[in-house]
Amino acid sequence: MSALLHINENRVLQLLDWDKVFHVIEGALESVASNHVIQSARSVIDLKETNFMFVMPGKLRDDNGETLGCKIACHFPGNTTLPPLMANILLMDALTGELQAVIAATGITAWRTAAASAVATKYLHNENNKILAIIGAGAQGRIHAICLSYFFKFKEVRVWNRNRERAVRLVTELSNDSKWKCSFKACETVQSCLSDADVVVTTTGTDVSIVKLDWLKPSAHINAVGVGLDCREIDDEVYKAANVYIDHWDGAKEELKHLIDIGIQFKGQIGDLIRGSIKPPPKNSLTIFQSLGMAVEDCAVARMIYDLHMQNK
Numbered sequence: 001m002s003a004l005l006h007i008n009e010n011r012v013l014q015l016l017d018w019d020k021v022f023h024v025i026e027g028a029l030e031s032v033a034s035n036h037v038i039q040s041a042r043s044v045i046d047l048k049e050t051n052f053m054f055v056m057p058g059k060l061r062d063d064n065g066e067t068l069g070c071k072i073a074c075h076f077p078g079n080t081t082l083p084p085l086m087a088n089i090l091l092m093d094a095l096t097g098e099l100q101a102v103i104a105a106t107g108i109t110a111w112r113t114a115a116a117s118a119v120a121t122k123y124l125h126n127e128n129n130k131i132l133a134i135i136g137a138g139a140q141g142r143i144h145a146i147c148l149s150y151f152f153k154f155k156e157v158r159v160w161n162r163n164r165e166r167a168v169r170l171v172t173e174l175s176n177d178s179k180w181k182c183s184f185k186a187c188e189t190v191q192s193c194l195s196d197a198d199v200v201v202t203t204t205g206t207d208v209s210i211v212k213l214d215w216l217k218p219s220a221h222i223n224a225v226g227v228g229l230d231c232r233e234i235d236d237e238v239y240k241a242a243n244v245y246i247d248h249w250d251g252a253k254e255e256l257k258h259l260i261d262i263g264i265q266f267k268g269q270i271g272d273l274i275r276g277s278i279k280p281p282p283k284n285s286l287t288i289f290q291s292l293g294m295a296v297e298d299c300a301v302a303r304m305i306y307d308l309h310m311q312n313k
């Protein structure tokens with residue numbers, strides 16, 4: 001038996017790199033479409049008092065061989081000093097099942113989710129000098145603003161948040177960072193944030209629809225990141241008008257029943273677009289990447305972190 005390794009959050013954040021994460025996430029999305037993965041929809045346990053536990057096991061085969069892992073994510077929204085999402089990944093030897101490492105995964109969850117949106121944006125709206133609108137300035141809103149600004153050269157990045165102070169704080173943080181060449185703006189309303197926006201990210205998970213069809217540019221691309229069985233942040237009319245893509249069918253069948261029930265037919269998985277096994281949507285059409293998050297994204301990034309940690313000890 002080898003000794004169990006723990007890679008903590010600080011070490012993970014030192015090793016995360018946007019180009020590397022983008023590469024492994026693009027590979028993981030593609031592997032899903034090529035049937036090189038084993039995973040299911042996540043299982044969710046309601047711990048009451050608004051706390052939840054999510055369990056996400058998966059196995060994938062990629063350039064690095066076979067990777068087996070399981071993320072356990074606890075969402076405790078009442079946390080004050082700790083982040084609301086506390087996640088860890090158990091990484092196993094794919095041949096024996098032996099536990100190799102426990103890897104902190106709060107940062108990994110944020111980065112892999114934003115990278116999946118960046119991959120979807122590459123395949124559905126690969127343009128520079130545009131306007132980005134971020135709806136929700138929590139962990140996902142913040143990391144999406146950073147990740148998408150890194151990969152696409154926006155001329156303006158707008159942020160709306162229910163509690164406006166948080167949007168202003170994020171905009172101040174981003175404006176003070178000299179590596180960004182675009183302008184950042186906190187918006188008063190969702191409508192003003194969306195007006196003329198080319199790329200939109202929704203990250204509130206709210207059960208009331210706050211994104212309306214009339215407020216969107218007809219050629220906008222939306223990365224819909226908020227998830228949960230009650231999540232309705234985007235109005236049904238938007239889904240009806242859009243070409244909708246998902247990350248994985250197994251998750252969609254479980255967690256997007258409300259969209260299936262109103263007749264939404266998903267065009268395919270992002271991995272199918274990457275493989276070229278489905279046609280891209282018509283240019284200038286409204287598109288949605290409905291992200292759910294996948295175990296194999298976590299496994300792929302955990303494996304990358306493990307390998308980098310071992311090479312740079």
Ligand SMILES: NC(=O)C1=CN([C@@H]2O[C@H](COP(=O)(O)OP(=O)(O)OC[C@H]3O[C@@H](n4cnc5c(N)ncnc54)[C@H](OP(=O)(O)O)[C@@H]3O)[C@@H](O)[C@H]2O)C=CC1
Nearest residue numbers: 113136137138139140162163204205206226227291292293
């Ligand atoms: N697709 C994927 O792979 C993943 C999706 N998620 C999902 O992304 C969403 C955001 O997660 P995360 O950023 O980590 O969470 P945070 O707790 O960090 O942020 C939550 C955000 O949602 C806003 N919000 C909450 N309730 C409402 C409401 N009723 N109306 C408007 N805004 C609201 C908050 O605003 P305020 O500041 O005013 O409270 C805040 O901006 C969740 O739905 C989560 O399940 C998370 C991880 C991966």
Ligand SMILES: O=C(O)C1=NCCCC1
Nearest residue numbers: 054073109227292293294
């Ligand atoms: O994909 C994930 O990871 C999560 N999604 C929803 C909320 C918790 C973690």
